[in-house]
Amino acid sequence: MPASAPAGRVWWVALLLAGGLLLGAELGWRHRGFRPEPKDTPELWSWMRTRASDEGDGRGVVLLGSSRFRTDVVPEALSKALGGQPVFELALNASSSLPVLEELARDERFRGRVLCEVSPTMFFSVGDSETRTKPAACVEQHRHRTLAAHWETRLRLPLQERLAVLHPDLFPKAVVHHWLLNRSLPRPNPVWLLADRSYHREFEATKLAEMRAEWVHVFRDTHGRAPEPQEWEELLERVASAVERIRARGGDVLFVRPITSGTVRRIEDERFPRALYWDRLIQRTGRGVTFEDVPALAHLEAPDESHLDYAGALEFTRFLAGVLSPAPAPGVARDVP
Numbered sequence: 001m002p003a004s005a006p007a008g009r010v011w012w013v014a015l016l017l018a019g020g021l022l023l024g025a026e027l028g029w030r031h032r033g034f035r036p037e038p039k040d041t042p043e044l045w046s047w048m049r050t051r052a053s054d055e056g057d058g059r060g061v062v063l064l065g066s067s068r069f070r071t072d073v074v075p076e077a078l079s080k081a082l083g084g085q086p087v088f089e090l091a092l093n094a095s096s097s098l099p100v101l102e103e104l105a106r107d108e109r110f111r112g113r114v115l116c117e118v119s120p121t122m123f124f125s126v127g128d129s130e131t132r133t134k135p136a137a138c139v140e141q142h143r144h145r146t147l148a149a150h151w152e153t154r155l156r157l158p159l160q161e162r163l164a165v166l167h168p169d170l171f172p173k174a175v176v177h178h179w180l181l182n183r184s185l186p187r188p189n190p191v192w193l194l195a196d197r198s199y200h201r202e203f204e205a206t207k208l209a210e211m212r213a214e215w216v217h218v219f220r221d222t223h224g225r226a227p228e229p230q231e232w233e234e235l236l237e238r239v240a241s242a243v244e245r246i247r248a249r250g251g252d253v254l255f256v257r258p259i260t261s262g263t264v265r266r267i268e269d270e271r272f273p274r275a276l277y278w279d280r281l282i283q284r285t286g287r288g289v290t291f292e293d294v295p296a297l298a299h300l301e302a303p304d305e306s307h308l309d310y311a312g313a314l315e316f317t318r319f320l321a322g323v324l325s326p327a328p329a330p331g332v333a334r335d336v337p
Contacts, residue, residue, distance in 0.1 A: 022165065029164045033188040037167050038160040038195050043153045045090065046142040048197055050150070052088040053109040059251075060086035061324065062104065064097040065117025066131075068258045071191075071199045071307040073115070074317045081321035089197040092135050094223075096122045098239065099135040101253070103142075105242035114246065114253045115320060118281065118288070119260075120272035125224030126231050132224070161195045200310055203303045211304040212262065219267045219306070226271060236284050243285045254323065255281060255288035259297065259316065264305035289323055 038044060052062050061078065063069050069091040079087045090100055097116045104110050117123070122131045160166050168174060169186045178186045190202040203211075227235055243253045257278060260268060272278075274292075282288040291297045297319060300312050308316060 025165050025170075026163060029167075029170055032185070034164045034167055034170065035188070035192055036161050036164050037192050038157055039168055040193050040197070041153070042138055042141050043145075043149050044157070044197060045092065045138055046145045047150060047153045047157075048088050049090055049142050050145075051086075052090065052104075052112065053107055056086045057111070058109045059112045060088055062088050062110075062112055062114045063091055063117075064100050064104075064114060065091040065256075065258075066095050066097075066119055066122055067091070067093040067199065068119055068307055069115070069117045069256075070197065071201045072258050072313050072316050073198070073320065074310075074313050075196045075198050077314055077317045078321055081318060082324060087196075091117065091197075092138060094122070094131055094218075095135040096125075096131045097135075098123065098235075098242075099132060099139055102238065102242045103139045105245040108249065110246070111250045113251060113324065115324075116253055116255050118255050118257045118278065118290075120257075120268040120277060121219050121223040124227065124232075124235070124272045124277045126227040126235065127224035129222065129224035157195060201307055201313070203309055208303055212264075215304060215306045216263050216267065219264050236280065239281065240284050253285065253287070255285065256320065257288075257290035257292070259291045259300050259302055259308060259312075260306055261302040262305040264302075294319065 052058070052060060061082065063073055063075065070089060070093070073089075075087040075089050079085055091097075092100075097118070101114065101116055104114065125131065164170065169178075169189075175186060178184070190204055191199050193199060246253055274290075278288070278290060291300075297316070300308065300315060302308055302312075
């Protein structure tokens with residue numbers, strides 16, 4: 001027998017042991033409620049942005065906005081309702097839609113439809129807040145993307161979609177750190193990321209009061225300031241210019257104000273009154289829908305006052321699919337004079 005045979009057997013035994021440990025860890029973490037979840041990175045966003053221009057002859061549906069659209073719209077369900085038309089999730093947490101909308105307008109390859117979230121404190125505010133600097137930085141990074149980063153994301157994503165042990169919270173260093181701080185193993189988050197960059201969100205009743213208080217602080221005290229009259233005119237001009245460029249090559253833009261509740265909704269309405277902001281936006285751009293005008297959505301509530309749960313997101317998504325269909329849906333403003 002060759003001398004290398006014993007060494008070969010050792011390697012096979014090592015591989016079997018490693019595979020057994022991996023399988024045991026995978027089953028153990030899944031039993032605790034963890035699911036496979038990709039890592040939310042700028043590279044993943046850039047890959048999705050590239051697909052929006054490359055796939056379907058650039059005629060897919062793009063979702064722009066913040067964590068609200070990542071939670072409240074289910075891309076898979078929207079695609080299915082639209083007969084398989086590709087849907088691309090390009091929303092970014094705590095961000096204005098405008099920087100990415102302008103980037104899409106500059107891309108002559110994109111001729112699709114845009115669902116553009118209008119969350120008042122993020123969309124209408126001005127200043128150097130993170131709501132604008134973050135998406136602008138993401139767009140800039142996309143412009144300078146490398147082929148290596150693109151392919152690394154494409155190769156990593158299928159594994160992250162299938163293996164719970166690749167969740168960042170379950171890396172050995174993270175598990176040990178959690179144990180030292182809490183004397184317990186990590187628990188799954190009720191919000192998890194899907195491969196299409198959308199969130200599946202469930203709510204823990206015991207934490208709702210804390211979450212609502214946090215959102216009240218965010219929407220009252222952050223996201224920039226209301227624009228001065230001249231700044232507001234300049235902002236409207238930027239939005240209208242981007243919309244016109246997209247429509248000129250066969251695409252479309254629909255502005256959507258997502259569902260909010262309670263104190264968060266009152267703060268948005270007080271800081272950015274509808275008549276001065278939303279109505280003028282639609283008068284200038286011609287098409288939009290706000291949940292306030294849709295009786296069929298009146299029963300939906302945001303449990304944390306800012307996001308829907310998954311059941312509500314499915315219902316909201318079905319409504320938006322109807323808006324995008326050829327027949328107008330109730331509450332949709334089209335070609336407002």
